Amino acid sequence: MDAQFNPNDIKTKFLFLTGKGGVGKTSTACATAVALADQDEKVLLISTDPASNLQDVFHMDLSSTPTVIPDVENLFVSNIDPxxxxxxxxxxxxxxxxxxxxxxxxxxxxxxLSGACTVEIAAFDEFTSFLTKSEIVDQYDHIIFDTAPTGHTLRLLQLPTAWNGFLEESTHGASCLGPLSGLADKKDLYANAVSALSDGTRTTLVLVSRPDSSSLTEADRASRELKELDINNQILIVNGLLEDHNEKDEVASTFYARQREALEEMPENLNQMKVYSLPYVPYSLTGIDNLRHLFTSYKEKIMDATIERQEINLPGLKTVVDDFSMNGTKLIFTMGKGGVGKTTIASAIAVGLVEKGHRVHLTTTDPAAHLEYQFQSEQQNERLTISSIDPKHEVEKYKAKVLEESIKDLDEESLAYLKEDLESPCTEEIAIFQAFAEVVAKSENEVVVIDTAPTGHTLLLLDASEAYSKEIARSTGKVPESAKKLLPQIRNLKETAVVIVTLAEATPVLEASRLQDDLRRANIDPKWWVINQSLYATHTSDPILKGKALAEQEWIQKAHDTFGENTALIPWFSEEKIGYNKLKDFMVENK
Structure with a gap:
C-alpha cells in the first residue's frame, strides 16, 4: 500500500469516484473536495448517486444548481436528483x-422506463455538461463526481460507447431505455464525454473499497471493466483501515486481523495500481470540521463525549425464524445490496427453519454467493436441499425461447426491434424470475428460501407485460404459467415474506428504504428488516470500534422507527460463520 491518501496528489481536472454502496464513497468525495478547496483550488462536487446524502454531510439543502458551501471558500456542490x-x-x-x-x-x-437503467441514463444526460461544456468546465480547477454504486456506474459509463454505434445503425429505438431516437441529437455530446473519461491527463478514476474481500473483489471487477472502456488512469483507496486496536478486545483483534488478511489476498490487478488508505474513524464524517480532520495527521478525541449509549432492544434472527415457522410461511425472499451479508442471512434462515423440523430448499442467483463455500462439504441435515441458478445460462435460454416463439410471426423490422429489446438489463431479471418460478413450482411440502430476489420493477414489468401481450406481441414474450402463479403468491402475505438485509450505516439504510419503496409499488410489503454485522450489538470495548458502535445508533433507530415494520439486529461476529453447524449460532437470541 503506497500511503495514506492525500488529495494534493491529484493532478487531473476530473475525479470520478466509484465503489459499492456503503464503502464511504460520498464521505471520501466530500473530504477530498474540502481539502482541495482549502488549497485555494476552485472545486465543483457533483453527486449522481440515487442514495446520495450530500445534504446531510454539509448540513444544508442542495439542488442540481451548484451551491457555494459556507466556510469553505471555492467549494461548490451540485446534487443531481436522478x-x-x-x-x-x-x-x-x-x-x-x-x-x-x-x-x-x-x-x-x-x-x-421505471428501471435502474432509465435513472442512470437520465443522470448521465445531466452530468455530461459538466464534462464537456467549456463554459462550465473552465470555471473550476477540479470537478469531482460522486457517482452511483459500482453496478450502476459501469452501465452508466458504457452507455455512450454503445450509443455511438447504436444510433448509427438503429432506427427502432428499442430497449428499456425507451425510444432512443430522441437522444440522437446528443450523440456528439456523449462521444465527447467518453473522450474526457478515457483521457488520463484529464480524468482520474478513483476506486473506493473497504478492506474486505467482497469490496476488493467488486473493485477489481470494476477496474477491469473500466479498462475495457480505455479508462486506465485508476487509483484505489482502501477506506476504513483500522490502524490501532485494543489487543485485549476480541472483536477488535479479529476485526484488525480480517482486514489485514483481505489486503494480503487483494487481487493482483489492484496491486498493480497506486493503492492508498484512509483510516477507520469512530466519528460521523459529516460537517466541515470532521471532513477536514480525515486527512490530517494529528489525533483527535476518539469518541464524541456527547453521544451516550442508548438501550435499543431489538430481537435477533431467531425471532425472525420463529415468526416464519409459527405462521407457516412457504416462500421467503432475502433482498439487499451487495456486501450486506444477504446470502449468509438467507442461509441462516434456512438452517434455522430446518432445525425447527421444516423441509427447506435454499436457492440463489447471485454469482458471487458461493453457497458451496457457505456450507462447505460437511454433512448437512437431510431436510435441507440447495441449488443455484446461473444468470448467464438463464438469460441465454430465455432469449432463445422468446426468439423461437416469435420469429415466425414477425417481419424483419419487428424482429430487429425484438432483438434490441432483449439486450436490455430488464431481460436478466425477468429470465431469473422465471427460473425462480420454476423452482418454486416444483417445490411441494417445503419452505423455499430465495437469495437475490427480483425487484418491484421487474414484478410490475411482468404484470404490465401480461396485459400488453393481449394487445400486441412484445419482448418479454409469453409469460409462463409458473410465473403467472408466482406473481400473486408473492403478494400473498400469508404465504410469502420478504426480508430486507442492511447495515447500520447511512447509505445501506437509505438504499434499503428505496428498495422497499420499489417493492411497495408492486403491492409487496417487506415483513422484516434485518440489520446485519452491528458493532453496537457486540458491546466492544475498543475505543475506536466503540465510537463507531455509538454512531450506528442513529441508523438502527431510523431503520426500526421509520422504515421497518419489524426489525431484527445481528451482531458483528468475531468468527466467520461457515458450515451448517456454525450457521446455527445465528439462532442465539440477543442479550
Whole structure:
C-alpha cells in the first residue's frame, strides 16, 4: 500500500469516484473536495448517486444548481436528483402516446422506463455538461463526481460507447431505455464525454473499497471493466483501515486481523495500481470540521463525549425464524445490496427453519454467493436441499425461447426491434424470475428460501407485460404459467415474506428504504428488516470500534422507527460463520 491518501496528489481536472454502496464513497468525495478547496483550488462536487446524502454531510439543502458551501471558500456542490431526472425523461418519452394508444400499452411503456437503467441514463444526460461544456468546465480547477454504486456506474459509463454505434445503425429505438431516437441529437455530446473519461491527463478514476474481500473483489471487477472502456488512469483507496486496536478486545483483534488478511489476498490487478488508505474513524464524517480532520495527521478525541449509549432492544434472527415457522410461511425472499451479508442471512434462515423440523430448499442467483463455500462439504441435515441458478445460462435460454416463439410471426423490422429489446438489463431479471418460478413450482411440502430476489420493477414489468401481450406481441414474450402463479403468491402475505438485509450505516439504510419503496409499488410489503454485522450489538470495548458502535445508533433507530415494520439486529461476529453447524449460532437470541 503506497500511503495514506492525500488529495494534493491529484493532478487531473476530473475525479470520478466509484465503489459499492456503503464503502464511504460520498464521505471520501466530500473530504477530498474540502481539502482541495482549502488549497485555494476552485472545486465543483457533483453527486449522481440515487442514495446520495450530500445534504446531510454539509448540513444544508442542495439542488442540481451548484451551491457555494459556507466556510469553505471555492467549494461548490451540485446534487443531481436522478429520480427527478428520470421522471422528466419518462414523461418526455411516454407523454405523446397518452390517449393515443391503449391504456395497457402506455402502462407497460411507463414501467419499462421505471428501471435502474432509465435513472442512470437520465443522470448521465445531466452530468455530461459538466464534462464537456467549456463554459462550465473552465470555471473550476477540479470537478469531482460522486457517482452511483459500482453496478450502476459501469452501465452508466458504457452507455455512450454503445450509443455511438447504436444510433448509427438503429432506427427502432428499442430497449428499456425507451425510444432512443430522441437522444440522437446528443450523440456528439456523449462521444465527447467518453473522450474526457478515457483521457488520463484529464480524468482520474478513483476506486473506493473497504478492506474486505467482497469490496476488493467488486473493485477489481470494476477496474477491469473500466479498462475495457480505455479508462486506465485508476487509483484505489482502501477506506476504513483500522490502524490501532485494543489487543485485549476480541472483536477488535479479529476485526484488525480480517482486514489485514483481505489486503494480503487483494487481487493482483489492484496491486498493480497506486493503492492508498484512509483510516477507520469512530466519528460521523459529516460537517466541515470532521471532513477536514480525515486527512490530517494529528489525533483527535476518539469518541464524541456527547453521544451516550442508548438501550435499543431489538430481537435477533431467531425471532425472525420463529415468526416464519409459527405462521407457516412457504416462500421467503432475502433482498439487499451487495456486501450486506444477504446470502449468509438467507442461509441462516434456512438452517434455522430446518432445525425447527421444516423441509427447506435454499436457492440463489447471485454469482458471487458461493453457497458451496457457505456450507462447505460437511454433512448437512437431510431436510435441507440447495441449488443455484446461473444468470448467464438463464438469460441465454430465455432469449432463445422468446426468439423461437416469435420469429415466425414477425417481419424483419419487428424482429430487429425484438432483438434490441432483449439486450436490455430488464431481460436478466425477468429470465431469473422465471427460473425462480420454476423452482418454486416444483417445490411441494417445503419452505423455499430465495437469495437475490427480483425487484418491484421487474414484478410490475411482468404484470404490465401480461396485459400488453393481449394487445400486441412484445419482448418479454409469453409469460409462463409458473410465473403467472408466482406473481400473486408473492403478494400473498400469508404465504410469502420478504426480508430486507442492511447495515447500520447511512447509505445501506437509505438504499434499503428505496428498495422497499420499489417493492411497495408492486403491492409487496417487506415483513422484516434485518440489520446485519452491528458493532453496537457486540458491546466492544475498543475505543475506536466503540465510537463507531455509538454512531450506528442513529441508523438502527431510523431503520426500526421509520422504515421497518419489524426489525431484527445481528451482531458483528468475531468468527466467520461457515458450515451448517456454525450457521446455527445465528439462532442465539440477543442479550
Amino acid at each position: 429520480e427527478a431526472s428520470a421522471k422528466a425523461y419518462r414523461e418526455k418519452m411516454v407523454g405523446p402516446y397518452r390517449n393515443k394508444l391503449p391504456e395497457a400499452v402506455v402502462t407497460t411503456m411507463e414501467e419499462q
